[in-house]
Amino acid sequence: MIFYIYNMFIVPASILLPIVWGSIKYRSLDKSLKIILLFNVFTGTLNFINHILATHRISNLFVFHFYAIFEFAIISWFYNVQFKGVVNKIIPPLVVTFGTLCLINFFFIQNNIKLELNTYTRSLESIFIIGYSVMYFNQQSQTDNEHKWVDLSLNWVNSAFLIFYSCSFFTFMATNYFVRPDTTFTQNVIWGIYDTALLAENILFAIAFYKCRQQPIISSY
Amino acid sequence: MQTTTDNIFVLIILATAATVLMVVSFILIYIRNQNKLLQNRQELQQAQLTHQKELLQVVIESQEVERVRIGRDLHDDVGAAISSLRLIIEMFKPVTPDDHYHQFIKSSKSIIDKMMTDVRHISHNLSPTSLTYYGLSFAIEEHCSIIDQTDKLKIDFNNNAQQLLEKLSLPVATAIYRVLEELLNNTIKHAKANKSRLNFITENNSLIIEYADDGIGMDANQINKGIGLHNIESRLSVINAKYQIETKPSAGFFIKITYPLT
Numbered sequence: 001m002i003f004y005i006y007n008m009f010i011v012p013a014s015i016l017l018p019i020v021w022g023s024i025k026y027r028s029l030d031k032s033l034k035i036i037l038l039f040n041v042f043t044g045t046l047n048f049i050n051h052i053l054a055t056h057r058i059s060n061l062f063v064f065h066f067y068a069i070f071e072f073a074i075i076s077w078f079y080n081v082q083f084k085g086v087v088n089k090i091i092p093p094l095v096v097t098f099g100t101l102c103l104i105n106f107f108f109i110q111n112n113i114k115l116e117l118n119t120y121t122r123s124l125e126s127i128f129i130i131g132y133s134v135m136y137f138n139q140q141s142q143t144d145n146e147h148k149w150v151d152l153s154l155n156w157v158n159s160a161f162l163i164f165y166s167c168s169f170f171t172f173m174a175t176n177y178f179v180r181p182d183t184t185f186t187q188n189v190i191w192g193i194y195d196t197a198l199l200a201e202n203i204l205f206a207i208a209f210y211k212c213r214q215q216p217i218i219s220s221y
Numbered sequence: 222m223q224t225t226t227d228n229i230f231v232l233i234i235l236a237t238a239a240t241v242l243m244v245v246s247f248i249l250i251y252i253r254n255q256n257k258l259l260q261n262r263q264e265l266q267q268a269q270l271t272h273q274k275e276l277l278q279v280v281i282e283s284q285e286v287e288r289v290r291i292g293r294d295l296h297d298d299v300g301a302a303i304s305s306l307r308l309i310i311e312m313f314k315p316v317t318p319d320d321h322y323h324q325f326i327k328s329s330k331s332i333i334d335k336m337m338t339d340v341r342h343i344s345h346n347l348s349p350t351s352l353t354y355y356g357l358s359f360a361i362e363e364h365c366s367i368i369d370q371t372d373k374l375k376i377d378f379n380n381n382a383q384q385l386l387e388k389l390s391l392p393v394a395t396a397i398y399r400v401l402e403e404l405l406n407n408t409i410k411h412a413k414a415n416k417s418r419l420n421f422i423t424e425n426n427s428l429i430i431e432y433a434d435d436g437i438g439m440d441a442n443q444i445n446k447g448i449g450l451h452n453i454e455s456r457l458s459v460i461n462a463k464y465q466i467e468t469k470p471s472a473g474f475f476i477k478i479t480y481p482l483t
Contacts, residue, residue: 121335137251150256159248165375170236177229186230204437 003188011195012051014043018205026033028212036157037080040205042074062113064122065106069099072125075161079132082154087135090119115176122172133162153208161203167197259467278459285348292348300340307333342367349398357394358386361401372407374434375416382421385428385482396456397430397480400423403449404432404476412474421459430478438468 005154022029022037029037046067053060073095080091102121110116149155171178171194178187224262310329315322345351352360358380365376380386388396401419408414414436444450444466457464462480 025281091472093331141255142250146257148259149252162246162248163241167237167241169240172231184230186228186234189238190230190233193234193241197241 007191007195008051011199012047014199014202015040017045017202018209019044021206021209025209025212030212032078032081032154032157033209033212035074035081036205036208038072039074039078040202042070059114061115061117062106065102065110065113065118068118068121068125069102072098072128075129075132078157082136082170083139094128098128110176114177117175119173119175122175123169125132126169129161129165129203132167133158137162151211153212156204156208156211160201160208163204164197168194173180173186233299233318256461263426267359274459279454281396281456281459282392285392289348292344292346294349296344300337300344303337303340314390320356336411346402352394353391354423356387357389358383358421360394360398364398364405365419368405368409374405374414376405377416377418379418379420382423382428385423386421387477389428393441393460393480396460397478398452400456401430401432407449408434408436408474412438413474426482428480428482430480432473433473433477435473438470438472438474440470441466441468 017035018040022033022040026034026037046063050060050063053063076091076218078096083091098121101124104119105112105118105121110118110120136154140155140158145152171190178190225393307330310333313326315326329356347362349360351363361380365378368374368376386394405417408417412434414434417432420429420431422431443461453464457478460480462478464476464478467475467477
């Protein structure tokens with residue numbers, strides 16, 4: 001029962017944390033954080049639709065095939081704003097290629113939309129996002145920041161992506177084993193871990209919005 | 222082929238646990254290293270700042286010593302020579318009661334008197350002896366009264382920190398005196414002001430100096446740090462004082478200087 005409440009209500013509702021904080025501080029948000037707010041609104045809306053479909057016992061697996069395309073596009077947009085140089089030029093073609101792979105996968109490879117999730121593309125997406133995140137850490141390590149690590153909003157966002165996608169990687173890979181009706185204790189544990197990673201991601205996004213503030217203008221000379 | 226009895230779910234849980242451990246450890250170690258780097262950088266910046274301050278202090282101190290030397294030389298040597306010249310001219314008695322000679326003596330004495338006054342003023346400006354002997358409060362009052370006499374500016378001086386001013390060390394008093402001198406000069410030269418106000422207050426273990434004039438003011442964003450303002454900033458930074466300027470066109474000029482006593 002506790003797991004059911006956690007899985008069905010607490011974790012899905014946690015998306016409201018970053019959305020509410022982001023909306024309150026909307027005027028202070030820079031372009032990167034506005035993209036993250038868009039990402040949160042997008043995932044929140046899709047999760048809500050999935051929830052409704054699941055409640056009415058309608059298969060929602062096909063939604064995830066298309067969800068991955070937009071999710072990856074928004075996250076890539078966020079990192080495209082952060083990076084400069086060659087990486088900046090690679091990201092747009094990467095998004096197009098990934099979108100094409102998702103469509104090929106949906107129509108020709110994992111095309112049983114009532115039983116199969118897009119585990120191949122979702123795992124590939126995770127690898128790309130982990131790569132983005134590590135590159136961002138590398139970029140940050142070469143920058144002379146005047147502020148503490150914890151005071152910079154984008155560090156929290158980047159950590160949220162790294163924690164969620166690396167912790168959920170194995171779950172994404174093997175999701176098709178879990179979507180069968182015969183649920184076991186170990187399956188519930190795996191979903192519990194996945195939900196906790198998602199909860200952590202949402203909390204970290206909320207912290208990122210909380211940390212975003214306009215610099216005070218000092219009028220002393 | 223031999224089949225395995227491994228439970229895939231258990232393997233995934235183990236793999237996920239290992240990943241969580243690695244990622245969280247990576248982030249925590251990264252944060253710790255970044256904070257250490259930041260701390261080292263801040264310490265280095267602080268050390269550079271302290272070094273610059275010390276250099277500035279040495280420059281200002283040597284400047285003051287040089288000012289004192291020039292001022293004393295002017296007063297003692299040039300002043301004495303001019304006094305001797307005046308005495309000689311006074312001793313000069315024309316044989317004939319020619320009005321021409323009397324006129325010459327009178328105008329010579331008048332020029333010499335003006336020279337003596339100028340030398341005294343220059344010497345005083347270079348090294349205000351009253352600051353050394355009678356303290357900051359007296360030196361400022363004296364400076365204000367000299368400006369008042371010129372009719373260029375009326376200064377309203379309120380000293381509510383007399384006891385504190387007496388306790389200030391000579392380098393600090395000199396720095397404050399020079400800053401106020403610079404501010405008054407700026408007001409006379411640029412502000413087209415009629416009146417100015419100078420207040421000394423003690424507040425929260427700090428000496429607060431407020432200076433304001435009713436001049437033409439300026440756009441606060443357009444304050445360019447000319448030599449005058451740079452001098453003010455340098456002198457205040459050496460004594461660890463902070464300052465804040467408020468000004469806008471046609472609304473005068475105001476500066477608040479806070480000198481912490483601890």
